[in-house]
Amino acid sequence: MIKIKELKGELEWKEAFPVMKQLRTHLDEINYLQLVQEAKEKNQYTMVALYEKEQIAAVTGFMPMVTLYNGRFIWVCDLITDANSRAKGYGAKLLSYVEEWSKKHGYDIVSLSSGLQRVDAHRFYEEKMKYNKGSYVFLKKL
Template identity: 40%
Template sequence: MQELITSKQIQSAYKLMKELRPHLSLEEFTTKVVHQQKSMQYRLFASYSQSQNIIGLCGVMPFFVLYRDKCLYICDFIIASHLRGQGLGQRFLQEIEEMAKKEGYLEIELSSSFKREEAHRFYEKKMNFQKTSYVFVKSLK
């Protein structure tokens, strides 16, 4: 697991992130990540294959809200679609959990869209997350 910090490193993650966030162009992705790093303490981590290809991404940031205690929020989590079901996501998320514990976090939270049912099973059955709420969004456009 390696944190992606430079623009070049961030751009190298775009191809995989596009699987999760297909609406983003390379420029939008890079701009948003850099902005979030500066303003929201966002951190983007990559998991690599033995041949040094990015096979997983996890974007996290501190989640400062009244209803959580020292919480790390997982904003983005993706394993390359052709590699799912091999335990890679579980190992990667365990690394994120270990890092969070070392940094003093007490909780991890994430949200996942309704259509990602396989991801929900993974989070609940393999990673022991509990489904606690719905997230509501209202467009102001």
């Protein structure tokens, strides 16, 4: 049985960490929990998990943003399916959940970035989910 649920506190965020760690390999659990808490408090970050047989199989995190480019929109910060649960449509289910959540809350754009090396993810976003490649994201570590 599949269920999708918003994760509301530290215990649930901890439960999602093993899956999130597959995407955010640089984070340890302590830093992860601190960042989730800060993002929730400062940026209305929302984390949602897809459960398969009471186990988290996929996780997404998203937040509202406002820019002059997009106006008011939802930014998908994280989207990962556990390596053992891929090719079952779980990423599509979670991204569709984010899209429906966005519409319900008055946002008509969902945006995200994806690492250049993630060719399979790009194909998923463009071909399956019908996202357009609108720009490159640049980053400079200071």
